[in-house]
Amino acid sequence: MKKITIFILIIYSVFTFSQNKKHELPWSNGALQVSSNNRYLQHKNGKPFFWLGETGWLLPERTDRDEVDFYLSQCAKNGFNVVQVQTINAVPAYNKYGQPSMIDGFNFTNINQKGIYGYWDHMDHIVKTAEKNGVYIGMVCIWGGLVKSGKMNVDEAKSYGKFLAERYKDSPNIIWFIGGDLRGDIKTEVWEALANSIKSIDNNHLMTYHPFGATSSADWFNDAEWLDFNMFQSGHRRYGQRKGDGEIKKLADTEEDNWRYVEKALALKPLKPIIDGEPSYEDIPQGLHDANEPRxxxxxxxxxxxxxxxxxxxxxxxxxxxxxxxxxxxxxxAYGAKRAWYDCLNDTGFVQMQNLKYLMLKFPYFDRIPDQSIIKGEVGERYNRLIATRGNDYLLVYNYNGRSMEIDLSKITGKQKKCWWYNPRTGDFNYIGEVDGSKIMQITPEKENGESKDFVFVAVDAAKNYLNN
Incomplete structure (x- = not known):
């Protein structure tokens, strides 16, 4: 990066940081906790928390302080409130300053050396900068492949967990990730030791498990006391790409159907919230490993x-x-990357994700449930699939390819319903009109620039004023 570009990034970062300081910090509403219906997250005071995560795996290893400041300010600007990082991706890992994460195995006694800006000093900077920007750090303690290859045993896991918990237990913006792209039935005893070691010291932060592609933490840890919510990795494959692992053994040609993992987890007892912690990345080859594949x-x-x-x-x-x-x-x-990361912070997907959070927080949050009975006729498969969710007095239907659909408006309250199209690319609502609330509504999204695009159909009890129309 040229010096002038670095200067611009730093100036912009400082400006954005000063803007973010004016906003309410999430933890001013209290610590994160699971909602009383065990489906969502909220703050202690009851304010809903819609997780909008960004994947910054190698942030501790490949950025300097100025780049950390710039990146996290851009995440906050674009609505992200969680950044997921690999705390260490080697034993030892090295940061951009050439400093190791460990000096002698998992002994952290002398890790803070006077006069040296060390690995954990830089991790502290990441956590504190995220805190100032109102962003949680999803801290993947150690990447799973390291544990699989024997780089951390049970005793070392206990020592490492103690070190992490004591260092970050008082930071308000930590979410613990056990695992790291690994099935939970591999080295289970190590993951259990790490999780319980952290929880024995820090019970103030939520904890989950980041699993291997096409698997869910619910497959192994749903009953674990340390697991507050489930996470699945729907992965990066297109329909028909598979290696025979996870759910794909049982569900042929469902690689892109990430909704299946949600349905399965929400049917389990005890009920725990769930999230897709790693779906397909923007601008990555389909299936990951062949850079010549479509992106x-x-x-x-x-x-x-x-x-x-x-x-x-x-x-x-x-x-x-x-x-x-x-x-x-x-x-x-890796994976055929061609463009510098800082040039991708304006990419369409990165910028548009905030529109989803904006939409979901427009309506009463905790009474929302999935409800496919809203859709009459064929719900569709693959790219034709329609998917519906509702509260007591509103409903939303996502339509990916602009096909015609029939919506049962009687599923929510109200003799009359006001209807809109919501554009997930722009965050704009387009008012359709007020209709009889007891009818089956047949409707097709309007084409945009002559092409069918994805839209969300929105219907609300006309007596409600959620969208100020």
Whole structure:
């Protein structure tokens, strides 16, 4: 990056940071907790928390302080309130300053050396900068492949968990991630030791498990006391791409149906909230490993987000190929990354994710449920699938490819219903009109620039004023 570009990024970061300071910090509403209906997250004072995550896996390893400030300010500006990071991706891991995460195995006694800006000093800077920007850090303690290969045993997990919990238990913006792209039935005893070690010291922060692609934490840990909410990784494959793992063994040609993981988890007891913590990334090859494959686009990341949330997820995590690895020219790219991460912060998917959070927070939050009975006729499969969610007096239907649909307006209260189209690309509502609330409404989204685009159909009890129309 040229010096002038760095200067501009720093100035813009300082400006954005000063703007963000004016906003209410989330934890002023109290700590995060699971809602009383066990489906969503909320703050202690009852304010709903819609998780809008960004995937910043290599943030601790590949950024300096100024880049941390700029990146987190851009996340906050675009509505992200959680950033998921790999705390360490090697034993030891090294940051951009050349400092290691460990000096002697998992012994952290001498990790803070006087006069040296160390690995954990930089991690502290990430946490504190995120805090100032109103962003939670989803802290993946250690990447799963390291544990699988024997880089951390049970005793080391206990030691590491104690170190992490004591260091960050008083930070208001921590969410603990056990696991890291690994099935929960691999080295289970290590994950249990790490989770329980952290929880024995820090019971103030929520905890989940980040699993391997096409699997869910609910498959192994739904009964675990330390697991506050479930997470699944729907993964990066298109229909027909599979390796025979996870749910794909049982459900052929369902690779992109992330709503299935939500339905399955919400049918379990005890009921726990669930989220897609790693769907297809924007600008990454379909299936990951062949850079010549087509790449996932903004429309794909929107589709994953709306399908999952309308199926009952309490939020969603977005990812971008270049951003998650903080790729820049001169570094070895993974998964065919070509563009510098800082040039991707204006990409369409990154910018548009906030429209989902905006929509979901417009309506009464905790009474929302998935309800496919709203849709009459065929709900559809694959890209034709319609997916519906509702509260007592509002309903939403996501339509990916602009096909005609029939909506049962009687599923919510109100003799009359006011109806809109919501544009997930712009965040705009287009008023359709007021109709008989007992009817089956046949409707087709209008084409945009001559093409069918994804839209959300919105109907609200006419006596309510959620959209100020």
């Amino acid at each position: 996932w686009k903004d429309s794909d990341v929107r589709r994953y987000a709306y399908l999952s949330v309308f199926a009952g997820s309490f939020g969603h995590t977005y990812g971008h190929n270049s951003i998650m690895q903080f790729y820049r020219p001169g570094l070895p790219p």
